[in-house]
Amino acid sequence: MAEDPQRNFRSAYYEKVGFRGVEEKKSLEIVLKDNPLDVEKLSTFSQRFPLPSMYRIHVWKVLLGILPPHSDSHTLVSRCRLQQFQDISSALTAMRFTHTHTPQTELYLRMFQLENQKLPRRSEPRPADDEDENFLAISRAMEEIVDDPVDCYWLVRCFVNQFKIKFGDSIPHLPKSLEHFLSQEDACLLAHLKSSGSLHSLPYRLWFRRCFAGCLPESSLQRVWDKVISGSCKILVFVAVEILLSYKILLMGISHPDGVYNFLSNLPQDNTDAIVTKAIDLWHKHCGTPMHAV
Amino acid sequence: FLEDVKAQAKGELQASESRYQAQRRVTLALQTELLQLYSRLETEDSSATALALPAEGATEPH
C-alpha cells in the first residue's frame, strides 16, 4: 500500500489541505469492523496515525484488554467490568474509605489498592507514596479524557498495569536514551545541560513514570498515550527531546538545575500540540514507521 | 474456526474470573476491617468497665 505512488500523492495532498484524517478514519473503520478484531492491526494503526477522537476510548479499551477481540462478547464482558467496579467501590463505601464527596481519582486509587491487596489500614493511614502519586496524576489526566467513571477506572487500572509489565524494565534506561537522541539532535544543548548539572535532575518522574500526565494538556497528551498504549514507551523520550529543543534558547539561559527543573515541571501549555507532532515525526524518523498493512 | 471459538470463550472467562478475584479481595479487606473493629470494641468495652468501677465506688458512702 505504501508503495503506491498514487496513494502517496493523495495522502500528501490531504495532508496539505487538512483532510489527512479522512482516509485514516476510513481505514480504521474497516479494521474496527473485523470480528474478531485484529489487535495487531489496531496497534499498528495507533502507532502510525493519531486515533480519531470518536474511536479513541474504544480502541484503547481493546488494546488494553478491557474489551476482548470478539465483538460478540463485548456486552457480557462490559457487564463484568461494570459489576467489578460496583463491587469494589461499594465495599470501599461500606468500609468508610470513601464517601459521597470523595474525589473520583481517590476512589480509583483505593480501588486499585484493594485489588492489589495494598489498601492501608484505616486505623493506620499512610501518606501517599510515589507510586500512589503517579497513579493519581494519571487518573486526573484520564478523567479529563474519559467521561464515564467505570471506563475511566478500567483505563487507568489497565494503563498503569500494562505500562509496568511491558515497560517496567525499560523505564530506568529512558534517561540514557534521551541523552543519546539529544546528542544527535542538539549536542550544544546537551552540553549545556550536562555542564550545568541539569541533565540529572530533569523531571524524569513526570515524563517517564507519569507519561506526561499533569505536564501536557489532554489534547496533546492523548496523542502521546495512543503510542504508549499501542506499545511504545520510546515515544516518551522523543516528547522529552522535543520539549527540550522547543525551549532551547530559554534553557540555555538557565544555569541552575532547579531552575531547569521548575520550568520543565510547569511547562507553558500553548505550544504542546506542535511539540507532540514534532516528537511523533522524530520518533518515526529514528525508530521507523511500523509498516504492517492497515 | 475452532481456535476462534476457544479464544472467544477465553476472553469471556477471563473477564468473569477477574470479577470473581476482585470479590475475593473485597472479602479479605472486609474481614481485616471487621477484625480491627472487633478488637477496638473489646478494648473499649474493657476500658469502659475499668472506668465504670471507680465511678461506682465513688457513689458509695464512706
Place this chain on the structure above:
Amino acid sequence: FLEDVKAQAKGELQASESRYQAQRRVTLALQTELLQLYSRLETEDSSATALALPAEGATEPH
C-alpha cells in the same frame, strides 16, 4: 466436536459465574455486619460521651 467445545466453555463460564455469586453473598453479609458494628461503636462512643459529661460536671465546684 465444535458443539462439545462450546458446551465446555459455557460450563466453565457458568462455574465462574456461580463462584462469583457465592463470593458476592459473602461480601454482602460482611458489609451488613460491618454496618452493624459501626453503629454499635457509635452508640457506645456517644453513650461514653454522655456518661463522661455529668461526671465532668460533678467534679466542678458548686
